[in-house]
Amino acid sequence: MMRILGVFENVSKVVWKVLNKRCNMNIISMDIILIFVFAVICAGLVEGTCPSTCSCVDNSSGSHVNCNSKYLGRIPTLPNDTYHLNLHNNNISTIKAFAFMNLPSLRNLNLNNNKLRSLVSYTFINLTNLNALYLQSNKIQLLERNTFINMTKVFYIYLQGNNISDIEEHALGNLTSLTLLRLTANPLNCDCSIFAFWSWLIERSSKYYIGSSATCSNGTLVKSLQSAVLDTCHPDNCQCFNGGKCVAMGYELNCDCIGQWTGTFCQESQCTSYDCGFGDCYIEPVNGTAQCLCDDIYVNFCPGKLCNFYYKVM
Template identity: 30%
Template structure:
């Protein structure tokens, strides 16, 4: 063998070792990997996160499974992840700190799960997050006022068709980049605590393309507010001033005995129940 060939052999071996592996070689069992940085495990009947996800994954699709939880250190392990789809699983809660400050996540879909509340610190000030989907969680009834604290890049927030009866305005007003928020289809309660949220909605109506009511009618602001249940209480009324909206505003007041409809309302009474002494 000539000296030249002997000299080339180690280089050829090194080059062969450095050849990138195909996406299929790194792909978790039962998942698809259309490119080296995408893992698609949607609709695979998974009851937990796959164990062999490549550490350099950027798009992870896990929709339509039965996954009940996300480990708190999940995004620490997958620091390159920018797109995470977990809709339509069995998530009942998100551990505080799951999204770290160093996370690069841009898109997160947690819709159509079994979430019951969004406590403070859930998203850990993930400053890169731009779109957050939390809609269609039928048991989601509480969102902490500081639940989205630190999400300075968040532009789209979806909270539609949950079980929210009230929402602190601070949860929305502290999002400086917010451009779109979906709140329709929640059982909003009409009381004095709703006043500050209503005022914010009037000032930012352009951010609510579907208003607060889940209906096919094309209106900008359509509120569906449910009066508090009747009890042995003394009823007092309060009034709230709001700027006249550019388009028609419609308010539906529903109760067990009657339903009234009022169009073009800019000042209206709101009831709050106070227990009798």
């Protein structure tokens, strides 16, 4: 508040001098000018006020916002120059993508002991100056792709004590300055879905404190998983056609086919292996399942030429 008043006072003096010197407007009272300048400043600070439930301290670095234990259910509107943000011990269960987009000066973010269930893509985008991120003791199960994108100055990320089972490819991005990543007490799923994260860790194996405590749900350290075991999990070993997607099935990647397609690589029509007897195979367009067309009637099997008579009688 003192910083705002200081700016207000300085701007007021400048405006008064300019008006006196250039316009010779002595008839304009200082009070009117003060009101005008104050209104302009306030208009520019509408989105930069301290949340009513939190406490804020301003200094040369920016605003230090403390919202510890305020029963908040969402991220409040914050001053644009927020430097330190403490949201510890609240009831925040979701954070929307781009939630911190207008806080480029943020250095420290504490979200410990909330109720977060997942971190969606682009949650922390634009936090290019963030140094430390605390996400301990939440209920996070999934780190989505590009969750920590462009966080080039972050040194510490604390994620211990969550329920993280899956970390999608590129969830952690490049993070060129990262020196510590804590993942203790998270039941990571160590089938083929761990391959992208495992590869990311192996590339940084020289940095002991990056993911060294990450463990699979069976207690095995992720870093100790052998490349020979995960060779079959490499994406290059799985190619699906006709819209099929590679999915992890243990330590293998298999194709999950859609529509009428089936087979190892989703290249076979379901009608290829579907026996319709004397009828014609037909792919139902809504759910992609095979049916038999028997004399204008859809059935599971056409026993012969008399099927039309049989169904009309029935």
